[in-house]
Amino acid sequence: MSDPKRERTHLYLITPSDVADVAGFVKTFESALEGGDVASLQVRIKPDGLVDEVKTKAVAEALLPACRAHDVALIINDSVDVCAEVGADGVHLGHLDMRVKDARKRLGKQPIIGATAKNSRHVAMEAGEQGADYVAFGAFYPSETKADTVPADPELLTWWQAVMELPCVAIGGITPERARDLSVAGADFLAVSSAVWSHADGPAAAVAAFNAALDEAEAAF
Numbered sequence: 001m002s003d004p005k006r007e008r009t010h011l012y013l014i015t016p017s018d019v020a021d022v023a024g025f026v027k028t029f030e031s032a033l034e035g036g037d038v039a040s041l042q043v044r045i046k047p048d049g050l051v052d053e054v055k056t057k058a059v060a061e062a063l064l065p066a067c068r069a070h071d072v073a074l075i076i077n078d079s080v081d082v083c084a085e086v087g088a089d090g091v092h093l094g095h096l097d098m099r100v101k102d103a104r105k106r107l108g109k110q111p112i113i114g115a116t117a118k119n120s121r122h123v124a125m126e127a128g129e130q131g132a133d134y135v136a137f138g139a140f141y142p143s144e145t146k147a148d149t150v151p152a153d154p155e156l157l158t159w160w161q162a163v164m165e166l167p168c169v170a171i172g173g174i175t176p177e178r179a180r181d182l183s184v185a186g187a188d189f190l191a192v193s194s195a196v197w198s199h200a201d202g203p204a205a206a207v208a209a210f211n212a213a214l215d216e217a218e219a220a221f
Contacts, residue, residue, distance in 0.1 A: 006161070008218040009183035010039035011210055012169055014077075014193040015059065018047040022062045028203055029063060032196060033070050035207025037214075039189060041067060042092055044077035051078045060086045073112060080106050090114065090133070095123060100130035114169065119152040121159070128166045135160075136191065139172020140182060144194045154185035161186030176209035183217035190214075 013032065019025045032038065041063065045056040060076060064086065067074040075090045076083040080103050083091040090112025093103060103113050115132040117124035124135040137156050139149035149172055160168045170187035175195045182190060192210065199206035 006221050007188070009179075009187055009214045010037060010189050011207065011214070012040045012042065012189040012191040013038055013196060014042045014044050014191055016193065016197055017044060019045065019055070019059050022059055025059070026062050026066055028197070030066050030070075032203035032207050033066075033072070035204035035209075036211035038070070038072055038207060040073035040075055040089075042075040042077055042191070043088075044092075044193075046077070053079050053082055057082045057086060060088055064088070075112060075114065083107065083111060092116070092136070100127050100132045104131045118150045119156060121156070124160065124168075125164075128164065132166065134167040134169055134189070136169040136171050138170055138191075140170055141173025141175075141178060143172045154182060157182065157186030159186075161188075176206065176213050179210050179213035180217040180220075183214055184220050 043056055043060045043063065045052045045059055056076060056079060060074060060082060064074055073089040075092050076088045077092050078094055078097050080091050080098060084107060091103060092114040093100060094116045095118060100113055100115050112133045114134045114136060115127035117127060117135045117137055119137065127135050138152050140152050140154065143149050157168060157170060167188040169189040169191050170182045171191035174182060174190050174192050179190055196203050196206040
């Protein structure tokens, strides 16, 4: 039976960890949007595991017009400074980055602030108490994008959906074939990177496949 309180799960795209051709990637992103609904795009430029703020800013500035035109929230990974400089919609903070409440003081009330919780209920609830707009759980499957992951169980999403109103994002090795189960389990957003950019039939086909799976999942809420 459909849950009237739950909205359909949406896609949350994450850029590759390095973008050599910025203009070319903007075109790739725009082609991905032809596949259907995308709620947000996180600029995560970490070629050696550390944020490259100069490149992050350049990529974000190039992507901002396309995001604005298609109503896609532009999120900056880790860097509150770049978020403020670019005028992005928000920032995503890792577990060891700036605290959510400090980022909120720096950015003000309007920008979106997301926080990584990995598989910790405590960390997630603490982020919510500090003013996060969403928390991210994972990795639910082995990830090609990040090596320093911890495993998370879909039951975590179900628990969060039952006890908290704050949206949750599922991340880690998510493919169109795995999307339905994580959506039904309780994910409000699915964060994906290589499953879109490296899809054999191209980003638009990947986004279309994800949306088809999420449409199917919504019917099972």
